[in-house]
Each structure stands twice: as C-alpha cells, then as structure tokens.
Amino acid sequence: MSPGGLQLPPVSLGGSPRSTDVPSSEQPELFLKKLQQCCVIFDFMDTLSDLKMKEYKRSTLNELVDYITISRGCLTEQTYPEVVRMVSCNIFRTLPPSDSNEFDPEEDEPTLEASWPHLQLVYEFFIRFLESQEFQPSIAKKYIDQKFVLQLLELFDSEDPRERDYLKTVLHRIYGKFLGLRAFIRKQINNIFLRFVYETEHFNGVAELLEILGSIINGFALPLKAEHKQFLVKVLIPLHTVRSLSLFHAQLAYCIVQFLEKDPSLTEPVIRGLMKFWPKTCSQKEVMFLGELEEILDVIEPSQFVKIQEPLFKQIAKCVSSPHFQVAERALYYWNNEYIMSLIEENSNVILPIMFSSLYRISKEHWNPAIVALVYNVLKAFMEMNSTMFDELTATYKSDRQREKKKEKEREELWKKLEDLELKRGLRRDGIIPT
Amino acid sequence: MAGVAGPATGSGAAGGDGDDSLYPIAVLIDELRNEDVQLRLNSIKKLSTIALALGVERTRTELLPFLTDTIYDEDEVLLALAEQLGNFTGLVGGPDFAHCLLPPLESLATVEETVVRDKAVESLRQISQEHTPVALEAHFVPLVKRLASGDWFTSRTSACGLFSVCYPRASIAVKGEIRQYFRSLCSDDTPMVRRAAASKLGEFAKVLELDSVKSEIVPLFTNLASDEQDSVRLLAVEACVSIAQLLSQDDIEALVMPTLRQAAEDKSWRVRYMVADKFSELQKAVGPKITLNDLIPAFQNLLKDCEAEVRAAAAHKVKELCENLPMEGRETMIMNQILPYIKELVSDTNQHVKSALASVIMGLSTILGKENTIEHLLPLFLAQLKDECPEVRLNIISNLDCVNEVIGIRQLSQSLLPAIVELAEDAKWRVRLAIIEYMPLLAGQLGVEFFDEKLNSLCMAWLVDHVYAIREAATNNLMKLVQKFGTEWAQNTIVPKVLVMANDPNYLHRMTTLFCINALSEACGQEITTKQMLPIVLKMAGDQVANVRFNVAKSLQKIGPILDTDALQEEVKPVLQKLGQDEDMDVKYFAQEAISAVAQRLRKLDFPVKDSEEPSAPGADKNHFLRPRGPGEDTGKGPAYQLHVNTRDTLPQLDTAEIVLFLPKHRLISRI
DSSP states (O other): OOOOOOOOOOOOTOOOOOOOSSGGGGGHHHHHHHHHHOOOOOOSSTTTTTHHHHHHHHHHHHHHHHHHHHHSSSOOTTTHHHHHHHHHHOOOOOOOOOTTTTOOOTTOOOOOOTTTTHHHHHHHHHHHHHHTOOHHHHHHHTOHHHHHHHHHHHHHHOOOOHHHHHHHHHHHHHHHOGGHHHHHHHHHHHHHHHHIIIIIITTTTTTHHHHHHHHHHHOOOOOOOHHHHHHHIIIITTTSSTTTGGHHHHHHHHHHHHHHHOOOGGGGHHHHHHHHTTOOOOHHHHHHHHHHHHHHHHHOOOHHHHHHHHHHHHHHHHHHHOOOOOHHHHHGGGGGGGHHHHHHTTHHHHHHHHHHHHHHHHHOOOSSSSHHHHHHHHHHHHHOHHHHHHHHHHHHHHHHHHHHHHHHHHHHHHHHHHHHHHHHHHHHHSSSSOO | OGGGGGHHHHHHHHOOOOOOSSSSSHHHHHHHHHHHHHHHHHHTTHHHHHHHHHHHHHHHIIHHHHHHOOSSHHHHHHHHHHHTTTTTGGGGGGGGGGGGGHHHHHHHTTSSOHHEEEEEEEHHHHHHHHHHHIIIIIIIHHHHHHHHTTTSSSHHHHHTTHHHSSTTOHHHHHHHHHHHHHHHTTTOOOOOHHHHHOOOOHHHHOOOOOOOIIIIIHHHHHHHTTOOSSSHHHHHHHHHHHHHHSSHHHHHHIIIHHHHHHHOOOSHHHHHHHHTTTTTHHHHHHHHHHHHIIIHHHHHHHTSSHHHHHHHHHHHTTHHHHHHHTTHHHHHHIIIIIHHHHHHHHHHSSSSHHHHHHHHHTTTTHHHHHIIIIIIIHHHHHHHHHHHHHHHHHHHHTTTTHHHHOTTTHHHHHHHHHHHHHHHTHHHHHHHHHHHHHHHHHHHHHHHIIIIIHHEEEEEEEESSHHHHHHHHHHHHHHHHHHHHHHHHHIIIIIIHHGGGGOOOHHHHHHHHHHHHHHHHHHHOHHHHHIHHHHHHHHHHHOHHHHHHHHHHHHHHHHHHGGGGGHHHIIIHHHHHHHHSSSSHHHHHHHHHHHHHHHHHHHHHHHHHHHOOTTTTTTGGGGGGTTOOOTOOOOOGGHHHHHHHGGGGTGTTTTTGGGGGGOOOOOOOOOO
C-alpha cells in the first residue's frame, strides 16, 4: 500500500436517497450503506479533485449526524462495527510532518487539518454516537478496544487545536463509559507524558490530556492507589521540566492541586519535587512555579506546611532576591495572601531567620524601586510579627555575614590542601618524590 | 552549621602531611552535602580528590556507601557523579575492587532523567571491562538482571545498554539467561523500553553467535519492526543494518528483506524517512545483488513519496547511492532507473526537497562523465540555478567545482551570472554572505576577464552593504581575489575604487577603506602600499569621527611591517604622535599601541647596534614591558597607555555589534 496517497476506488457515492425521505423500515439498511460510503477518504491537499464527491460525502455525514441524533432505535447491534469502522477509516492516520521547521506552538501558527470539513463531521457523529441514549458500552467494547484507544491517543499530537478539542471530548466519553479501558488509558497517557518529558519534548496534546486527567483525578477513590501516587510524583511533577511548560501549565497546576485536595499527605513530595525541578535560568517558568506554589499553599494544611517550610522558604528567599523583578515581585506577593500570611506568622521563628538576610540585602540593593518598596512592607510585617527576633537578626546581620565569609574561606583552604595532596600523590606515583 | 568546626579540625590534621587517613570523612561529606547546589556540584566534580584523600580502603567502606545512600539530588549533580564513577576503578583499589562501584551506579541507572541514566550506563559499560570474568558473573550480571526486571521503566531501559558488554565474556549458561532477559525487554509493555531494546538490537546482535542471531535476534527484529508504535519500528531500521552485516546473502534475502521491504512502505512517514536516511548503510549491508533487485525500486518510491520529508531525505542520498552501485552497468542503471526520478524532483513543490537534491546533484557529473553530464545533467543544473528558492541556487553554486572537473564551468556561465547577481542582491544577508564566500572559487574558474566584466562591480557593491558582516566578508574576498589575480590587477581595478571611498560622507564607508587596506596591503606589497595606500591613511588621521581616527592608528600598526623605515620614521611616526595627543581616549590608546609597535620595529631594524650597547638585555624586546625604551618612543605617553586600558574593549566593538544578530542557520528538516 502506498501510504497516505490518493487511492480512491471509483465508487459512486451518488444514488442513495436521503435517509429521511425513505420509509422507516428501510432506514437501518440505508444507515449502514451510508456508513460504508463514508469510509471513502478524499485527498484534501488537492483542492480541485473530486469536488462533487467531497460535497456529497459532506452532506451524507451531515445526514448521519442528524439521523443518529433524532432517530430512535437506530443503534442496532450490527451498526456498531460499521460505525467504528467508518470513524477509524476517517480519523486514524499518520499525522503529517509539521510544515514549519521545528514547530513552536508559542510562536508559529498551527497547520490546520485540510480535511476538516469531513473530519469535523465524523468527530461530531462519533460523539453523538457515544452520547446516544441507546448506546450500549457492552456491545461497543468489542470494537472500541485497546488498539482503538491507542490510535486515538496518538491523534492528540495533531497540530490542529479544533481536532484536539473534539478528541478531548471523545476520550472523556470513552473513559466514562468503558470501565475496562480506564487503567489502560491512564497507562498510555503516562507513556505519552514520559516520552514527552524524557525523549522528545514534543507532543501537541498535553494540555488536552491534562484537562481530561483533571476531571479523572477528581473522581479517584480514597485512599489513593499506589499507581495514582506514582503518576503524580513520577509523571506530573517531571512535566514541570519541559521547555514548553507555559502551554499546559494551568492544566498541570489544576491536576496537582486536585491531588493535594484529595490527599494532603502528598504535599511534601509535591513541594520537594517542585524544589528539585525549580527553573535555574528561565524566569518566565519561575514565575509560573511561584504561581503554582501559591495555589498549593492556598489549600495546604498547617501540619503539612510545617513539614516543608524550611526548603520552601529557602527557595522563596532566593526568588525574592532575584534580579528579575517579575520573579521577585511574584514571590513578594505571597505576603498579600492572608492565608499564607497566617501560616508565616504561626511559624515566624523558623521562617524569619531564613528570609531575613535576603530581605535585608534586597532592601538596600535591588535596582527596582517597586521591589524595594514591597520588601519594606514585608520587613515591616515581620517586625510586627516577631520584633524580638527581628531586632536580634538585625543586630547580628553583619557578624553573620562575616561568619559566612570565614566559613567560605575555610572551605577554600580545605580544597587547596586536598589538591596539594593530590598533586603530591601524583608526583610520588610518577617517581618524582620518593615515597 | 556543624561544618564550621569541621574544616578547622581537618586542616589541623592536614599539617601532619601525606597520610591516607588525613581527613575525617565527615568534613568531606559535608562538602558533598553543601546546601548550595553549585558548591555541591563542584565537590562532586572533584570526587576523585576526595577519594584520594580518604585512600582506597575508606573510599570503599565509607565514601561509596554514602554516595549510594544519598542519591536524591539535582540531576546536574547526579550526572557529574555518574561520570566520575566511570573513572574510579583506580581510586577504589584497582580491577579487583571494581565491583564496589556498582551499587551507586545501579541507583543512578534507575533515575528518571535520561542524561543521568545514559551517563550511568556509559560508566557501567566502562567498568564492566575492568571486571574479571569471575567478578563479571558474580557482580555485574546480577546487576543487569536486577535492572532488567525492575518495576519502573527506567531501570529496564538502562539494562538494554548493558547486555552487549557482559555477553561475550559470560559462560554458556549465563549467555542463555542474558539472551532470555533481552528477549523479554524487546516485548516489554512500555514503549520506552521497547525503544531502548530496539536501539540496542544491532549492537547486541554483533556479539551473539551466528546461530543465535538467526534463531533469536531475527524474530525479535521482525517483531519490533512491526510494533504498533512507529517510534519503535523506525529504530528497527537501524538494527537492520547491523543484522544484515552479519548474515549471508541467502539469509539476508530470507530473514531480513521481507521486513525491510515492509519498512520502506510503512504507513508512517517517520519509518520511511528512516529507511531513506539510512539508505547508504543499508545498501552496503545487503550487498549489490539485493540492492539491484530490491533497494533500487524502494528508493524510487522514496523519491516520489507523498511526504516531502521523506523525499528530501532520499534526495540527499542520491549521489551516495549512485557511487556505491557496482561499476559494471552503473551508468545505464543510473540513466534508466534513477535519473528519471531526479528530473521530477528538480521541479518538486517543496523547497527542502529541491535544496537537498541541489546539494548532491552536481556530484553525479563525475560518476556519469562528460557526455551524459552535458546532455542530461546540465539542463537540470540550469533549471536549479533558476530556482525561486535561493538555497537551491546556492547549493548548486557551492558545488560548482565538481562540474568544473568534468565539463568546465564555461558551459554554465551564461546561466550562472544571473543566478549570482540575484543571490548577491538577496534580501537575506546570510544568502549574500554565502555567495561572497564562493566568489574566489568562481573567480578562479571563470577567469579574470569574465570576472572583470561581470562580477567585479558586485564585489565592490558589497563593500558598502549595510550589514557589517557582509562588508567584512567583502574585504576578505578582495584579499583572496588579489592573491588569485596578482598585484597588477589589484592596482588597476581594486585599489583605486577602494581609495575613493576614503572621501565618502558615510564614516562606515570611510572605515571600510581602512579595513580593505588592512587586508590588501600584504598581498599588494610595499610599493603599492607606500605609494597609494599610505597617503590616504595618513590623510584620514584628520577625520572628524573618532572611530575613523583610531582605525587609522590600527591600520598604521597593521601596515607598518610592510613599509620601509624611512616611511615609518618620516611619515607614520609624526601622524601617530599627533593621534597620541588626540582628545578621544580610544584614539589615544590605539595610537599608543601603534607607536610601540612601530618603535619596536624601528629598533629591531638596528638591533645589532643596540645589542652591543646594552649586553645586559639580550632578547628583551620580546617582552613588551621590560624592554628598554627605544629611541623613537615618546616617554611622556606611558601613563596614557595605562589609563585607557579599560576602554579598549568597549568602543571598537560598537560597529561590529550588528554581527551578533546572526539568525540560527537554517536547519534541515529532520524531526524524528
């Protein structure tokens, strides 16, 4: 078979009367016939070929959509394989290479699917089929199987956002109606994500898949299965490392917060995970991380907060003193959040010493006056919270810095000695110094 | 905090010199645990130093267990650790103890991050070679088995890369087990693992006994090549090359070809792309007979594939494919079976395809010989020279030398000229830059007459391009042309035009004159430099723009070695001294630089005299700072030189700043 090429058998699509014009007794047969006709695929890259036939298929698909929506008793057992066959023929295809070199979803316009006039109707029809009141999963599961789902998931890489949107609805309905496929779907989504994170960094449908998962997580039973926890820690958290995070960050953060609302004991691994993957050079991502962290802090339980406050505020101290003012600003906004403020206040004896030197330094050094003003407010808040400690830290600021410097110097000396030692060993080994 | 006291004790103990147990491990481990990632990373990168300080015994018993236990860190640190451990055998006491390194590397081989895992596998492969056969079976093989049956996909993925290093030295029973493990990973549930297995299939096949290759590897290959995921199938194509190399012709035909034929017609373009991309390797691996029967038709299909990516990949291979055909009947085969398809590609709808073809098509002329080239290829070259896409034209022009050897470039010159002119004026400066680079080659092949008539004006026009990189390339181009055509030609055609620009109202153009003089003076020789160039340079010392003036100083320094002493003494020095008093600090700075250079040269010329006068400083002139002051040097300028050291890095670069705006060079369209 020559792949993807124009392979139209000269089947005439003409001749079938409109479904609604024939007596109802003949309608089921006509339905099947039209489904078969719609299995013929046209080449939309060639805009001039088969215009009549394309139009006929379009109107036939429209009829099918109407018929499945309105008619009663139209989903007989023998229609299922034909429906699935027609849908498979039309939607399952190898996605073409992207037109633009190194397609960047943030910069480039997506290439829209040329066959959309037909494809849209096929998706529309399939969704009506899945949503029909007469639809019986027990029959459909013979045809909508693992292989079908796998091919469906691959289509999520489509560059066309309209197609991904339909796919999202389709997959969501399938997940809802086919209990036997649920674990498989989750596992395959895992594989797609892992491949995306660790192998290719390219998959267009991550946001859509996360959106589906967001609603799935909501329905997880408690206590959470190990599989779900592993998914959170080993798949969702590493997704934060991807370069194109901005394209799906909102959906990702939603999933994470859903998990934490289900099971607060997951807070610690999640926050530690975020700390581990904290962006080093990308300020834009850093701002996103800070936003997500605030969403997490909004739902955190005080008992969980205590567990992670140290690493957390060490990171926040670094962000506050970022030379990128948007990062510093985003971090300083935490002090406008009442709930976070109350958590900080309760634990000021731990948090204040961590934050103090950064805040103190920034109040003197940051280039951006707005940041300096925000820092003053934060310092003021700390002063009101815990004035004794605040005074102490102010008093010892200088000596603390000196001690740090001294420690640094000692480190250097240690390394120098170690290196001398290495050198000497080398010389001895080479017989330059006698042992 | 606890570390504060630590280093002090450490350094106290270190006073005692050279013992193995100098440093308490706590101090060193503190360093490996430092809160600051960067410091931690630095410590890990010097892990060998730490190990050395501890000695082999304590490295084995204390350091390695610590490393094994604390593998939860930033990937960057883990990567450095994985790398270090690969070279650690000596530090743990040599090959007898190499297995001590396995536990930390085993953990590293299971982490998520691919680069860390790959590095751990690389180190494990390295260390495996240091194991004795007994240790290999006692320690290494069990590790591979554990990884291969790990829960999470990462460890199984890592295992795939370890089979081939332990197989050759294992006993027969263990070999059977290893094969069994590999087999199961090839049908792993996770596509990531199947991909890893598929990518190591060829490597593993190479270390197996031929019988096992046929009975075990081939079925695995067949399965992977029909995997449900195209990302797995395409890796099988790579394995195909290695496997075919191991088998006899009959076996290839029976065991490999059905799968390869299927891959060449796979429904996924990625797989077909892979076949096209690996075509030369496949061709060599299956041998001439199968190539003729099977690969040529497959190649024809790839050349007219429905996806441009595939056609472009195949087009890239046209020349190699033709070269590697058996000599006997090669010409007929190319003419009848390949050329018709190439003709189609010349008018392909996709520019990447045409451009790929243009980069290799000229190479066919040496294979097909003069007559065929003139009759069949020349029309294609000409068509491509007129292509709408500049990259296509450029690729043709950049390979002109191949054709030149066969039919001479004259055949093309009529079409070449419009193509060159158009590229020379292309809106993209990168295209202009590329064509400039081919100018010397073209000039050599077209001859001076043709050049003067048709191309010279282009070369001069580039000198006033608004992009610095073009002006700079144009300057270098002039130098190469002078080297080719000689000084007389330079004097008649180039130099006058360059010198006229010294009066241009645009200071950038005036500076171009100076840059040209810098580049040309050496090729032009003393006479032209002294008589024609020097007066202009000296005159420009009075320019109102400081950038021009300090470039005058730089030019004088540059052309100094070409001038004779009289010119230096009488003409150059006074001007430089005047510039040395300039109000602009950068002009002063470069004037000083030039003055010292010139003075040095003047002094060098009468060095023998000096040498006898000051026997205490032989060779002192090599050293800029220590040298005794020469007679021509104005001692008053010393401090100024010091003052302007800091400014030199900033200002002169202002004009070159636009070079920074390089666009990423257009990459080829593979995206697998």
